[in-house]
Amino acid sequence: MSESPVNHQNKPQRGGRKPLSCLACRRHKLRCDRKVPCGTCIRYRRETLCRQNPAPPKRGRNAHGANNHKGDVGQVDADVGSGPVDAGSEVVEEPDGSDRGSADRGTVHRQGDLDKVPKGIEPQDTAFFLRTLGLDATTISIPVPSLPQLLAEVQSAGQPSGLWHMMDGASRRRYWETQLRSALPSRSLCDLLLNYYLEHINWIFQITHEPSFRHKYEEFWDAAPDRELDLIFAALVFTILSVSALYVPLGAVEVFGCPRESIRHLAHVWHRASHQALLAGDYEARPCVVQLQTFSITQFYWYATNGIDTLNSRLGQAVRNAQALGLDKDVTPSRTLEEEMRHRIWWDLVDSDTFQSICLNRPPLIRLETPGVPLPLNCNDNDITASFIRPRPHDEPTIMMLNIFRARFFKLMNHHLCHSSAEDARSYEAICKLDDEVLSITRSYPWFFQLDPDGKPPVLPQPLGEIVVWQNHIIRTCISTQRIRMYRPFLASRVGASWAKCIEAAEDAMAVYRTLRSKRSITSLQKFLPQAYQIFSVAVTVTALLLVEGSLPIADVRRQIRDMADDLRIVEDQGCVSPVASRGRRVLLKMLRLVDVGSEEGLGSAAEEDADGLVAEIGFIFGGEEAARAYMQRLATRKQRRKGSSSMAVTTKRQRRQQSTAMEDEDEDEQIRGALGGVDEGVANLSSSVETPLQYMGETDLYQTDLVMDDVVLQNLLNFDMTALMADARYD
Secondary structure (H helix, E strand, O other), rough: OOOOOOHHHHHOOOOOOOOOHHHHHHHHHHOOOOOOOOOOHHHOOOOOHHOOOOOOOOOOOOOOOOOOOOOOOOOOHHHHOOOOOOOOOOOOOOHHHHHHHHHHHEEOOOHHHHHHOOOOOOHHHHHHHHHOOOHHHHHHHOOOHHHHHHHHHHHOOOOOOHHHHHHHHHHHHHHHHHHHHHOOOOOOHHHHHHEEEHHHOOOHHHHOOHHHHHHHHHHHEEEOOOOOOOOHHHHHHHHHHHHHHHHHHHHHHHHHOOOOOHHHHHHHHHHHHHHHHHHHHOOOOOOOOEEEEEHHHHHHHHHOOOOHHHHHHHHHHHHHHHHHOOHHHHHOOOHHHHHHHHHHHHHHHHHHHHHHHHHHHHOOOOOOOOOOOOOOOOOOHEOOOOOOOOOOOOOOOOOOOHHHHHHHHHHHHHHHHHOOOOOHOOOOHHHHHHHHHHHHHHOOEEEEOOOOOOOOOOOOOEEEHHHHHHHHHHHHHHHHHHHHHHHHHHHHOOOOOHHHHHHHHHHHHHHHHHHHHOOOOHHHHHHHHOOOOOOOOHHHHHHHHHHOEEEEEEEOOHHHHHHHHHHHHHHOOOOOHHHHHHHHHHHHHHHHHHHHHHHHOOOOHHHHHHHHHHHHHHHHHHHHHHHHHHHHHHHHHHHHHHHHHHHHHHHHHHHHHHHHHHHHHHHHHOOOOOOOHHHHHHHHHHHHHHHOOOOOOOOOOOOOOOOOOOOHHHHHHHHOOHHHHHOOOOOO
């Protein structure tokens, strides 16, 4: 057997020499102050091992008496033979010499190592970032012993190594409790981010019951330091902090001592802390409702940061855990807070799963059965207590109405996806039947989700009124974009009323946003930021229709689209993490430029360059660059047709002059001119059919077909949504 890499000075001496350090310090070759627990073990969180194998008391002194000289816990014991330590820094604990090449894996960085930060990062920036996090210098990284070190100690000591405690469940839990506590911000900053989430973001999913959450949140902060940390609830707190940090106004965090340039970066740190808290809490083996709440809220982070692959992976896990908890078997109406929250969480999972199924063209993970889980009740959070629920009438506005209608819609779509055949998707009659069922949902909107003759929603008292209007916008855009998607295969040949249905849906998708934009307030702006992807989705959907079909009979449609593009700039100006708002806005402006150029004079050379450059950027919307390139080729074909029309007119005039010169008979001249006049009229009609935008006149009117795409290209054009955009896009 090869020589052990462990220094054999650790072996017990046969000469009767008594150890002067605790077992943990002897094995790690560190100086021990011989207290119980010693200072070194406290620093490295080995208190339990130190108490089990303490250092013997000094001769002639009480075991808890004062030392003659106080050992520096940052220095290595002289018996180990290490070199002197600089007074201004602390040492680094490394694996033994057998694994020097992998020393970084076993290192606990100390304050002195802040001078050794990577190139391009200033030491003061690192220290500042740690202070912002509230981290101690001893918690920068995890001390991980190498496997050879573990095996060598077992061999030399003849008993289980003290390093095995790193694998012990209780010790590992205590370690992560320490790490997670240190990652929490100050209480005041945490309160700010929590209140921001509950005020401006929670209403979108309404997955958190505010009164009960606030009660548990107070317990979370008031718990004694020696009390065991609720790791799963800590994960919920961290993900709320993370999502709020993506959007919270930068000036607000400065008031609570957090520099504005740090808060967006801290969002990513707290997101990682949330997942680590779930792992430390063993959420996979012991599922609970709180972890499912954590998943639902974390969706905001994944959408904002283009983490759709991760979202779908965690979605599958969340669905399995929900089924393990029996959420899919709750078929009785809610009577308590716990039952209602289980219903809310289940339907949020159904919504998310069905939406992803539509976006990714995959079967749903959840197949709803009959009888199913009751829909959430129409009530505010204050109407629910631990033992009592007071539902409100259907026509009374509450914060839950959006979730009720969204659940009804996705319940219908789930049934369609699970039980329809491939032929149904190609059958216009089947799609019309499904659309009638969708419209039956929209016709049942309560009065506060209806629009007046001018397309404006009713005005309600604040603060609920602002939330209800935004909810009205969300449910309308959700349903309208899906209706356009349903009719996309039938637009090329104008089957039935497919074009009229798309126009109707496009108008409905933009109706409420016009009101929201005209009556913008500071609080309304904060509610806009987390759903910028939805604004962009609607804008691209309508722009695609306008670009392909030539025109849309919607008043000021181009101006409305440009307003949406301008509003996406607000997200950038706020410094929010949103690739959809930053890169997506530029893509949208390119599409609008093509619309303007194409409607005026056809594609010029500059526009052709823009179109070619747009292919790679919008390929994820069109279902790949090949489909996007086919679409751009369609626009080039339009230009060629226009050139052909012009050349035909020039040729006809030339032929007319030649024939006029050859003709001598005046009567023949008139006949020829009459005949050529008919040719000119035909050419003019052909040119008009190419250059004049299509106008919608009614469901039964005939349409020009020159600008109509074939089924494949049009299907690829409109077969997109925000999830597909964020899943496939690769932003710098």
